[in-house]
Amino acid sequence: MFRFLIKRLVEIIPILIVVSILIFLFVHMIPGDPARLVAGPDATIEDVELVSKELGLDKPLVEQYITYMGNLLKGDLGTSLKTNRPVAEEIGARFMPTFWLTLWSMVWATIAGLIIGVISATKRNKWPDYLGMFGAVSGLSLPAFWLGLMLIQLFAVTLGWFPTGGLESWKSYVLPAFTLGTGVAAVIARFTRSALMDVLKEDYVRTARSKGLKEKNVIWGHSLRNAMIPVVTMTGLQFGFLLGGSVVIETVFSWPGLGKLLIDSVAFRDYPVIQAEMLIFALEFIIINLIVDLLYGILNPQIRYE
């Protein structure tokens, strides 16, 4: 297992290099001159040129890439063109809020999704199933910003239970985590339902029943763990997406997270920040895939590492 981990970690490096080149090219392909944006609309051409020189944007692209990669290898992500702060600091400050928000969203969404999914699968084509799936699909069909603004109106402004936004205490997590999680809960519920329905048709479920086990044990003990295998992949994927930060929710809830930073950086063509964020997303994806693979091994002994 240790060897497996090492091997997987080593594999990350070439992927990140390819990703970094792609990102670099993509980011520079988007029209828009950061110097102009940084200097502001009332800047004169001299200002812009000055800024451009200051930021090193006057150099050829290849040279810029080499500098960028050189710094990257030294562990230096550069400085934000917009705020002049080190990129590491900009991202560092926003990473944990995004991470915790994602984590809490995933936690409730997974629990709720699993419960709804199990109930739906066991009460297939009866009203709890319809209700559960209707609820789940509704969760997928609501525009997030609308839901967020509605929740703020109800729970923050009218009832005053939770803050409207920002990150102050545990209460700050409730509304954004709820909003962010609804879609995920819906997806998990649907995946769980269909995976469990497949599993319930398996022979070993019949075997479990033939032993005289209670239905509760048959489902939660014997079936769910098997059904979790596809659910885990999907949950991992969702987790990966959410870790990138959700622009819409961060905007609505004034959340100091990565998604908002990305949008702001794009608006300013803040290349170092965009590039660093993208690299981090790619890394997150890889790590999550790794965790999913490990979970796979735990859930399914057939694919356990040697």
Added chain:
Amino acid sequence: MTQYLLEAQNIKMHFPLKKGIFSRKENFVKAVDGVSFAVKAGETLSIVGESGCGKSTTGRVLMKLLDPTEGRIIFEGEDITDFSADKIRPYRKEFQMIFQDPYASLNPRLTVKEIIEEPLIVHNLEKSKRQERVIELLEVVGLNKYHANRYPHEFSGGQRQRIGIARALAVNPKLIIADEPVSALDVSIQSQILNLLKDLQAEFNLTYLFIAHDLSVVEHISDRVAVMYLGRIVELTDRDRLFKHPLHPYTKALLSAVPIPDPSAKKNRIVLTGDIPSAANPPSGCTFHTRCPFAKDVCVETTPEYRDYGDNHFVACHFAEELEG
């Protein structure tokens, strides 16, 4: 030397073993590990053996659906082993396959006509003649033209197997590799298909390579029989010889294990101990030594030679002579 229709020379097929996502592929499943035999025109050669011993894989290699790890395939004296997909295409007319599973081997989305027509299209038969040929084939296998526009799921297992046979016959092949064509069928249908295969052989002078695990079926249909164990042929000879004077201990055990549908029959059975070893990790020496009641030290150490015991009775056992009595 007689001209063989098909010769398999020391065929090996090793699949890289990918055990889950966590390990590197370093092991191989030796599905077929050095199989040689030759099929004469017009005869039926059967291959029997237990599940996983490499029967289907051998069939697939001979059909050029898999590229063997080692060995040569000679068809009508021509070595076709290394032919590319394009080069082999015209030869495919000459040998066709019937599959074990009549449910999975027919595309559920195509009508019977489309299924049977496909080889005709692939081998460029004129459009005008195809329709006729399809109806002709349907009749040959005991169906009729009313069935042409139906979908496979509307047919019973036996009927589907007939469709599969019609497809194989469409291009007038010389050789048919039948991979357990009756195993999935009901007992009462099995005999219909066996009879059909026999009739067709007589009518079109077909050569069969018949893969099976049911010894009573094999005895009924074959001219010669090869017994496989763990990727190798352990015994090959005429049907009568094999059933009356088996030499290899495995063949003997196999024959004695077949349940006889007669409650008053006398059973003196050789019940083997142990399980079939895995093809990924076959035992040393004679691969059968782990279950062989007569195994000696030499069996553990050296692989027995596959030799002609006389009268084209091939066997791979160190003690074939001693055990004969």
Added chain:
Amino acid sequence: MDNDLLLEVKNLKTHFISDSGTVKAVDDVSFKISKGETLGIVGESGSGKSVTSLSIMGLLKDTPGKIVGGEILFEGTDLVGISESEMRKIRGNDIAMIFQEPMTSLNPVFRIGRQIEEAVILHTKLSKRHARGRAIEILTAVGISRPAEIIHDYPHQLSGGMRQRVMIAMAMACIPKILIADEPTTALDVTIQAQILDLMRNLTEVSETAILLITHDLGVVAEMCDRVVVMYGGRAVEESDVHSIFSNPKHPYTQGLLASIPKMGERVDRLPSIAGNVPIPSRMPEGCKFAPRCPFAMDICWEEEPLLKEVSPNHSSRCWLHEEVPENDSVFVGSPKY
């Protein structure tokens, strides 16, 4: 002998009701099993063998199937009406079952040990430790050589034969009164099949467990069973002791079946065979279900279904021929019409 009667199935009817129609999967099946006896059920695919066994086990709940008639008397109580919780006490304890597919019938994510212990703990209230002991014991009994190690393995680490042995161990763990074995060896090779059949025979001899053996292999029936029920199209068409079935089959279907299997050592050029196809269960013919394939079909066969009648002592058959042509036991011998 009647004191030994364990299970009596009377006129069982199990239908699958869906909006596309009713499938009468089992329609009038009756048989009895006594202590220590092995009853075989043979029949073609779809003839209702598995549904019969699932009906006895009360495992139809998750399917659209429903017992619509008949009784299943287990030691005098009718299992058809009893509650799920009472049924659970019987399941796995008094009546246990092994399934056709050893490859898929074990839960892939749990260790072997746990899967055996589960049933033991449930029905015997043994402690976990003792249950483990019992698991090892029973694994030894089914001929597994390193039981203490095997209980830590996962199903995929075992071969098919071993898995089926584990399944048998699981079923035998609580020493049931009846073991229902639904095609226990169909997926196995002949040499392994021989081992498993041997094993089952020995086990039941020791514990006096009765076996309901479902199969389509007449060879297996001949070797294992005391009595045989032949099913066709959801009906029991013939029932008798094993010897008279093989030596003196009454029903044309049974006769055809016996004739059409190639027998080792008997060379024939062409096999006799039953014409036609296995009927589609949702579209069973009126009258006798075998009529469309029967070489002796008469007008009445198409119109009215015959009843299962005793045609000689302890030998019943469901055929109009017995009414018309008394004792016509040599119809197929010598000159098969197929």
Added chain:
Amino acid sequence: MSLENIEARTPFSEFWRKFKKQKLAFISFFFVIFLIVLSIIGPSIVPYDITEPDYVNVLSGPSAEHWAGTDAFGRDIFSRVIAGTQISLIVGLSSVLLGAVGGTLLGLIAGYYGKWVDRIIMRICDILLAFPGILLAIGIIAILGPGLSNVVIAVAIFGVPVFARIVRSSTLAVKSTLYVEATTSIGARPLRIIWKHIFPGTVSSIIVYFTMRIGSAILTAAALSFLGLGAQPPTPEWGAMLSGGRDYLNIAPHVTLFPGLAIFITALAFNLLGDGLRDALDPKIKE
């Protein structure tokens, strides 16, 4: 009994029978048909001109004349929502269609040819997946310019890797079936095999995912509108209407409510339809 006289059960009738049993999906199916009809005739049956402003009557709530009230320019929201069906459906359908076509091709190629072709295609898809969708959209819209067709392209690109994955996995499944092997043994060329045998085998999973994806495509387009990257005004695209009205959320909630509801119901209908299709097309689910 001969087979000739049993009533023909084509794959379609089998599907239809199972599909009819999915009540929610069945209703959704008719709703989707209704939506499609509405999107065709909608613009010509609306009571008001959808661009004509009425500065006297801005932000008035639902009333007898304006069933869903008016927006900031005094335009009739009901008419705009109805007329917007067309554009929103086109965005949803065409972006998914585009993504599906691209993804299906990639998935078929990756799945059929395997080996390095597969690895390269799948790595590209992974990278595409890891790319934040919004950035991709901004990039694409920045490069190609604003406008609905580019929104469609952006949303389509999100779909490509997902379709590719799905199609690849069903390609692998179909590729390993005996009937594909049988066709290979006949000597059929890869193109024929892919087109005649493998592609039809993947269609059901494509259709299922297709319908489910439409809902999220409409929502993605709405999220792009939220960021100001959506349809050009005054196009009555629902997402644009919804995000345009968000500044009035507490004074004129009807401005967002109706387009929001339209998005919700449409997404819901397509999702439920997809669910139902999955159950009806999945051979594993037998009643």
Added chain:
Amino acid sequence: ACSSDSKDEADGGGKEQEQATKEGSDIVVAVASTLTSMDPHDTNDTLSGSVQRTIFEGLLGFDEEMNVVPMLAKEYSANDEATEFTFILNEGIKFHDGTPFNAEAVKVNFDRLADPDSGLKRHSLYSLIANTEVVSEYEVKFTLSEPFGAMINTFAHPAGLIHSPKALEEFGKDVATNPVGTGQFKFVEWKPGEGLEVTKNEDYRIEDQPKVDGITFKPVTENGSRIAMLQTGEADFIYPVPTEQADSIDGENGIEVDSKPSIVVRYMTMNTLKEPYDDLKVRQALDLAVDKEAFIEVVTNGHASVLDSIIAPAVQYYSKQETTKPDIEKAKSLLKEAGLEDGFKAKIWGANNSSAMKAMQFLQQQFAQINVEVEVVPMEAGTLSDKIWSVQDPKDAEIEMYYGGWSPSTGDADWGIRPLLGGAENFPPKSYNVSYYDNPEVNGLIAEALETADSDKRAEAYEKAQSLLWDDLPWISLSAENTISGKKNYLTGIYLLPDGSLDVRNLEIKK
């Protein structure tokens, strides 16, 4: 309740309502975007500028009417040629780090600004400073390389705020995150994305000020969320308040909305090098088609006033022009005269935020009346700037109509006219003249006004220029915007200046 003309209602919503109460003495200000920098010399967004104003002071500043008022400087003088500016400084002032404020400190700051190599975004404002001379401990003299009449306002510009020289030396470019000034509040902490906190400067030079313990600035981008924060009391002061909601929240939940004229103007430019906009008649026709009153009602919900020059009334040297009433008939006949009786097709560019889209749609609707079919092309900021500034040859410029806004941050007419309409010198990419308007007469007047520091002469030149521009219509003037802020009614003395920066000098919490 608040309308554009109730300038003096600094403290009052119209409605009677309960007095809200506040615990503690720290206030929270929610703002619309994230802060970029705390280095005034290197900042170009108003928001960061207004936060900097709480930490720093400049030599001069603005009052509520955008008049230049003394701050760190007691008094100032300039020579007639507008090349020499002398400041007498207040004495006894200390920076937050204890460094004394004196002429040397001023010199360090302006040398930094004037040095092109320092790479500061605001360098160009001060690039004319040829020499800064410490005359005495509390007197500095600036010498410009060429006359620049608007220089006084430039000194009052938020970019001219004074850093502690010690901090500059210690932190270098990192003063951006370690601001040390002389202002009422000391910098405490700035968490990226979360907000910036300042605390009371106990040693502030004016007794009793400031009256609150600290301020936290929080970025809250979404309008609805910002308002919700004010409603729940999570924020005490928010800005901007979206015009749509300004009236509805005023007077509820203890909220007062303050809507006051600003120096921000909204207009639509036309590319005067391009057909048909090169024809004055066409421009006149377009102008006549737009109902500006309606624009203000529909687009800004009344929180603006009709722009009756090309600069806002609060800008220095503004001179009111005659507004025209919309006249569709006349507009049509003008088009006919220009040979375009069937109208034409056009594209209007603008930002992709909701208010710009609204404005562009409004214009689209108005022009439709004279058969001018306009396609609205909203663009994301970076793309838009690229489209505008990547033009090398004016003839290649794609731009036709453009909806934009301008805030002349110096408060002087020069910065309100020159970059936008100041001739070929200011065509993109050099500056922001997207009308590609080049009128020698106007150019002459602009130059003339810069050659003197004499207010009267300058006023005269700008008056002429404004009138010329008004008639020549390089753009359609739409509105002079209001700045709208919302606060809890226990706050007094906090308001927005016309340039959008925040004044908290007299901030107090009513108990």
